[in-house]
Amino acid sequence: MILGKCPDAIVDLVRACARSRHLGEARRLHAQILDSPNRGNKLVLDQLVIMYGKCGSVEDAREMFDSMAERNEVSWNALLAAYAQRGDVEEVVEVFWRMIVEGVSPDEVAFVTVLTACSHAGLLETSWELFVSMREDHGLRPLSQHYLCMIDVLGRSGLLSSAEELIATMPFVPDEVAWGMLLAACKVHKDVSRAARIARDAVAADPEDCSSYVSLGNTLGVTVEEKDGDLRRLGFMTGLSKQPGISLIIVNSEMHSFTSGDESHPRIHEIRAELQRLTSQMRESGYVPDTHDVFHAVSEAGKSELVWHHSEKLAIAFGLISTSPGVPLWIRKNLRVCLDCHSATKFISKVTGRSIVVRDSYRFHKFENGSCSCGDFW
DSSP: OOOSSHHHHHHHHHHHHHTTOHHHHHHHHHHHHSTTTTTOHHHHHHHHHHHHHHTOOHHHHHHHHOOOOOOHHHHHHHHHHHHHTTHHHHHHHHHHHHHHHHTTTOOOHHHHHHHHHHHHHTTHHHHHHHHHHHHHOOOOOOOOOHHHHHHHHHHTTTTTHHHHHHHHHHSOOHHHHHHHHHHHHHHTTTTTTHHHHHHHHHHHHTOOOOHHHHHHHHHHHHHHHHHHHOOOOTTTOOOOOOOEEEEEEEETEEEEETTTTOOSSSSSHHHHHHHHHHHHHHHHHTTOOOOTTTSOOHHHHHHHHHHHHHHHHHHHHHHHHHHHTTTTTTEEEEEEEOOHHHHHHHHHHHHHHEEEEOOOOOOOOEEEEEEETTTOOO
């Protein structure tokens, strides 16, 4: 492909590549841009930083950023987002303060990024300092996204009453995202009575959204055995279904798609054999299936079987049998990764020695040697 002289057309190409989140294609496009008349165009360079961040390569994004002779708030926000998506909160905070030191005033987007990173890491004090500084130091009025970050970090810190109070007093009508964050915190801290009350408010806010039902079911599942009966007594079973999970992996330039319990792939028998082999290795290393997210009236063994055949595990197993040892695996998923898949992928990275990057609906997770870049906050 020969790139033309129009920078707008090249920006469109870079954005399209960023949406695909295919790192190999991103690098190939970048190489072509370097041979084009627009290799020094500011708009193109900013989009390249954004592209590499969305493709999960913070290293490439940082190299691109450092090579720029001129940087504005778009450039800084792109680098902040790249680090935030990988869960590197220390770098996010460092880049944020460096931006201010270099005379670039953070905008609302920069504050959303740094607050999101701090909330994921459970940095309550830092989050509050940043939230207050928005108005006092930078003259910015916090938007709903900034309040959501504070609700999230309060919930993660176990301050459920404070999180609920913030929802009640913020100058915005709470939506399903705000209620969902509080429900998730209730699950972690096993506050069933608060979860039931909040779920009613969430359902009233958006009767069509099923996440509140699922979150409530999971919360009850952590603390009681007969969660289906509890849900029926609470009157929350309305026939809504959760969006199915789909995981994608590219091997030899070909996209492969998997759903939970998928039997359609031509190599499914090899994939299941690989999963069986991994199970033995992982259990020897201490892996225990986490079935708290399973909202089905089946036995514990049945729940373990269900979570073990989630879409990302099938994609990972396929990647392992289809690539050479040591080659990193890149997985995309349309939903947030569940508790068991997150735990299992950490073990898989340890027993196989592979680097595994999973881009879910919320962020990047980079699994290496038994740990994840998100620090187990996501």
